Amino acid sequence: xxxxxxxKISMECETIVSDCDVRVAEDAxxxxxxxxxxxxxxxxxxxxxxxxxxxxxxxxxxxxxxxLDSDLFPQPLQKLLDSDLPPLPPEELHDNxxxxxxxxxxxxELSDLPLPLxxxLDSDLFPPPPEKPVDxxxxxxxxxxxLDxxxxxxxxxxxLDSxxxxPLxxxLDSDPYxxxxxxxLDSDxxxxxxxxxxxxxxxxxxxxxxxxxxxxxxRLECGNADGQDDSVKILSETEYHQFTxxxxxxxxxxxxxxRFHLPTNRSLGLKLGQxxxxxxxxxxxxVTRQYTPVSDVKVTDYFELLIKLYKDGKMSQFIETxxxxxxxxMRGPFGEFSYSQNQHERILMLAAGxxxxxxxxxxxxxxxxxxxxxxxxxxxxxxxxxDILMKxxxxxxxxxxxxSVLYILSQEPSGVKTNYRYKDKIHLGRLDKDxxxxxxxxxxxxxTKFLISGTKSFDxxxxxxxxxxxxxxxxxxxx
Numbered sequence: 001x002x003x004x005x006x007x008k009i010s011m012e013c014e015t016i017v018s019d020c021d022v023r024v025a026e027d028a029x030x031x032x033x034x035x036x037x038x039x040x041x042x043x044x045x046x047x048x049x050x051x052x053x054x055x056x057x058x059x060x061x062x063x064x065x066x067x068l069d070s071d072l073f074p075q076p077l078q079k080l081l082d083s084d085l086p087p088l089p090p091e092e093l094h095d096n097x098x099x100x101x102x103x104x105x106x107x108x109e110l111s112d113l114p115l116p117l118x119x120x121l122d123s124d125l126f127p128p129p130p131e132k133p134v135d136x137x138x139x140x141x142x143x144x145x146x147l148d149x150x151x152x153x154x155x156x157x158x159x160l161d162s163x164x165x166x167p168l169x170x171x172l173d174s175d176p177y178x179x180x181x182x183x184x185l186d187s188d189x190x191x192x193x194x195x196x197x198x199x200x201x202x203x204x205x206x207x208x209x210x211x212x213x214x215x216x217x218x219r220l221e222c223g224n225a226d227g228q229d230d231s232v233k234i235l236s237e238t239e240y241h242q243f244t245x246x247x248x249x250x251x252x253x254x255x256x257x258x259r260f261h262l263p264t265n266r267s268l269g270l271k272l273g274q275x276x277x278x279x280x281x282x283x284x285x286x287v288t289r290q291y292t293p294v295s296d297v298k299v300t301d302y303f304e305l306l307i308k309l310y311k312d313g314k315m316s317q318f319i320e321t322x323x324x325x326x327x328x329x330m331r332g333p334f335g336e337f338s339y340s341q342n343q344h345e346r347i348l349m350l351a352a353g354x355x356x357x358x359x360x361x362x363x364x365x366x367x368x369x370x371x372x373x374x375x376x377x378x379x380x381x382x383x384x385x386x387d388i389l390m391k392x393x394x395x396x397x398x399x400x401x402x403x404s405v406l407y408i409l410s411q412e413p414s415g416v417k418t419n420y421r422y423k424d425k426i427h428l429g430r431l432d433k434d435x436x437x438x439x440x441x442x443x444x445x446x447x448t449k450f451l452i453s454g455t456k457s458f459d460x461x462x463x464x465x466x467x468x469x470x471x472x473x474x475x476x477x478x479x
Contacts, residue, residue, distance in 0.1 A: 177213045181205035181279075181286045190456045192463055194478060196334060201277065205288060208238055208331070235268055240279055240329040245322055246302060251389055255308045255354065257294075258322065262301050270297045272365045273337025273358060273479070276305075279329040280318030289315040290334070292358040292479065294390065297365065306389065308354035337362060337451070337477055339374070344475075345447045347374055348440055350431070350462045352381040352454030356389050358479040359453060367400050375402045379439060381431045381458065383411040385418050395421060406439070431458075433465045440469070453479040 184198045196204075235241065249257040262268065268276075275292040295304040309316040322328065337358075339347065347366070349359045359378060366372050382388050388407060397403045408427045412418070420426060427435065440448060450471055452462045459478060466476055 177216060178209065179281070179284060179286050180209050181288065190459060192459060192478060201288060201290075204237075205279075205286075208240070209286075211238065233269075234262065234266060235270075235276070235330070235332050237331060237334070240331045242327040243330055245324050245326050245328065247324055248322065251306070252387060254310075255306065255389055256319075258305045258307060259302050260305070260328070262303060265300050267298060267300045268293065268303050268333070270333050270361075271336055272297060272362050273477070274333035274335050275358065275479070276330045276332035277334065278315070278319075279331075280315055282314045282318050285314070287314045287318065292361055294357050294360045296368065297361065298368075306354060306357045306360075308389075335479070339449045341372060341374055343447065344374065344449045347376045347449045347451060349376065349378040349380075349451045350436075350454070351378065351451075352431075352458040353387075354389065355453035355455070355458070355479070356380060357453070359451065360390055360393065362451070363397055363403065367397060367403060373402060376404070377439065378403075378405040379408060379431060379436075380405060381408040381410065381454070384409055385412060385420065385426070395423075398423060408435070431462075433468065436462075436465050437469065448475065450476045451479070452476065 181202060184202055188198045243260040243262075246259045246261050249259075251257055270293065273292075274297075275290045277288050277290055279286060279288050281287075291305045291307060293303045294306045295302070307319055309320060347362070349362075351359050363376055363378075366374055366376060378394075380388065380394075385407070388394075394405055398405060404425070406425045406427060408429065408431045410430045412428055414428070429435070450466055452459055452466075454462070463476070463478070
């Protein structure tokens with residue numbers, strides 16, 4: 001028998017059984033009134049009325065609405081997990097919920113703090129906001145009892161930096177006396193009878209040093225740190241005065257023009273041909289050297305020095321440290337140049353290098369005097385055309401009828417085109433005896449004043465040439 005046929009037969013059987021159940025139920029209901037007086041029948045009737053709750057034969061053959069597996073396993077298991085499980089005792093939750101129970105008491109404890117979120121936990125390591133802040137003394141409203149209030153009135157009486165108001169006392173106490181001047185070597189004297197000689201200057205320096213030591217000793221004993229007296233002269237032959245550097249101008253690669261301040265409407269008070277002595281300290285030794293101002297002796301408010309720096313010179317090492325605003329020690333004046341307009345019709349100047357400085361001072365003095373008709377002839381020896389000092393000033397003076405200049409260049413490169421000034425008179429070579437004889441014009445030697453200024457070797461050569469030409473000593477002046 002096939003499966004379909006079996007199923008059909010089964011369905012027909014189930015239908016028959018169902019019909020039988022219905023009929024039995026109907027018969028029971030119909031017979032109920034007839035048996036109402038009997039208590040036993042009443043019980044049977046009650047049983048019949050509850051019959052639907054009792055499984056009939058047809059129920060045994062009907063398939064369940066839900067599979068048995070779904071009723072037994074999925075639903076009971078879900079109910080057991082969600083609702084039927086009783087809560088675990090506290091001791092059983094101790095290990096599983098270790099962190100969660102701690103968060104609530106921590107939040108509760110932190111909520112009791114005054115500022116739980118505004119301050120970090122490590123803020124407890126620092127002191128609480130101070131009632132008297134560290135920088136409170138700097139605020140415009142000081143505390144009621146500031147620490148410094150009691151000391152403010154006493155500061156002027158006993159200042160901690162009181163020594164700053166007397167800067168000279170401590171240096172004088174630690175090193176009260178200046179270093180003595182360095183004695184010149186025998187080779188420092190040129191042996192040509194310079195006035196003053198380097199040894200004469202050294203003797204004067206020693207006297208000045210002794211005088212300064214006595215003055216410092218008196219000042220220390222009397223407690224007087226006073227500086228120079230306002231009533232003293234601008235220049236003194238026996239005392240050094242300080243002059244402030246106003247400006248520094250570069251003339252050539254090794255020559256500078258230094259301008260110094262003077263009191264208003266005051267001049268140095270020099271005469272023509274006079275010079276100054278500058279004092280410096282190099283490696284603990286005092287050095288001195290003579291310099292002639294190139295500014296007009298009558299100029300006021302300032303004066304100027306033309307200084308050529310030598311790499312091997314101690315004074316050059318000192319002067320190279322000069323800067324505007326610094327002060328330099330000077331004394332003077334020394335030397336004097338004089339000539340008579342009636343006895344001398346001409347001044348012949350023999351200069352080399354920075355030896356032009358004293359010549360410049362005399363040229364200005366003569367040309368600025370309208371009554372002086374003395375003719376000036378300058379023989380200026382330099383290495384090259386670019387080494388000529390005070391060139392622009394010399395060019396202006398060359399326009400005067402009584403001034404002329406010849407530039408003698410000993411090391412000017414030959415064959416090199418140089419832009420000479422149109423009116424410049426130039427001689428390539430050295431200033432020797434032949435050139436000197438050609439320039440001095442022998443017939444008027446007796447009415448010529450000879451001025452010499454240059455290096456030691458240059459001065460010796462010029463003096464020797466003058467002796468050969470028969471020039472009298474009274475007509476020779478060496479700076």
